[in-house]
Amino acid sequence: MRTRLLYQEDSYIREFEASVLEVIGNEVILDKTAFHDGTGGLQADSGFIIYRSEKYSTVASHKGGEVVHILDRAPAFKPGDVVTGILDWEKRYRKMRLHTAAHILSAVLYKRYNALITGGDITPEYARDDFNIEGDMATVRKAFEEAVAEANEIAQRGIEVKIYWLPREEALKIPGVVKLAEKMPPDIPQLRIVEIPGVDLQADGGPHVRNTREIGTIKILKVENRGKGKKRLYYTVD
CATH class of the missing domain: 2.40.30.130 (Elongation Factor Tu (Ef-tu); domain 3)
Known part of the structure; x- marks a missing residue:
């Protein structure tokens, strides 16, 4: 490039x-x-x-x-x-808030259920993520509600988000550095790391907020069953 x-x-x-x-x-x-x-x-x-x-x-x-x-x-x-x-800063900034919220949510669900992301999309209005979490929909909804509650508590701590680069081989040795079920980071010698200290560390190339308090409040919009390995969560931030 x-x-x-x-x-x-x-x-x-x-x-x-x-x-x-x-x-x-x-x-x-x-x-x-x-x-x-x-x-x-x-x-x-x-x-x-x-x-x-x-x-x-x-x-x-x-x-x-x-x-x-x-x-x-x-x-x-x-x-x-x-x-x-x-x-268009207003749209970009909302995506940054949602993107950082997505990292916290994925970390919480990974910690609780070893759940990985199987798909996702972030727009200025809302985000959606698919997780390979199993169970009936009442159980899944409860799991998502509890994860969002924990993510909101984490966001309000005002944690500074760190950005740095690591050699690829070193980065991939870190447990949980990749939380996408079927996708590895690009085959480049240095990986960009986004770390929310004590919460999450992921290889990621996109924009984020500097402090978790900027996220605001994460709110569930909808939960869907998209089939095996795809329990979909739609959410936004206020």
Whole structure:
């Protein structure tokens, strides 16, 4: 990948300048970006790219191993030009809160039931996660309710979220560093680690809040049985 991922260094970057590397129609690759491209179950970031007096609505995507910025029209700029990127911050920040909440919930369910995530999605409005927890739906709902109650108690402790990098081999020796049932981290020499001290430690490349108190209150929206190994929890944050 040619693009430096600014959100992995600082998830709170809302505006940035970058040099244009490539333009194909209305698709643009930059030398750096704060736009998350929608990998890892998070809905891709949207916002604007500005060049001189032109403002382009933008949605990020992941194509061919690159972060691609899809503009609402073919741009007037060309490779080598410098543009300004601006995130839709309200949507990004809600995803950050939900993403950090998801880490706490997955840690609680892993600790209680050895449950792994078998699927998930995070939008600005809500998140959903599938867990390979078994039992009748009354039992599963109770398990989710208790996990959310514990996650809320943890969030209100105001724990600082740590971000750092470890060699892949070293990181994969840590118990529970991967909580996805059927997916390993990318085959790269260094893995980005997101740690909520005393609660959770996971390999993760996406944006998070700095302190768990920013999450707010996690609330269950719905619980579904999607089949064996897929008990689905929909939730949001207030």
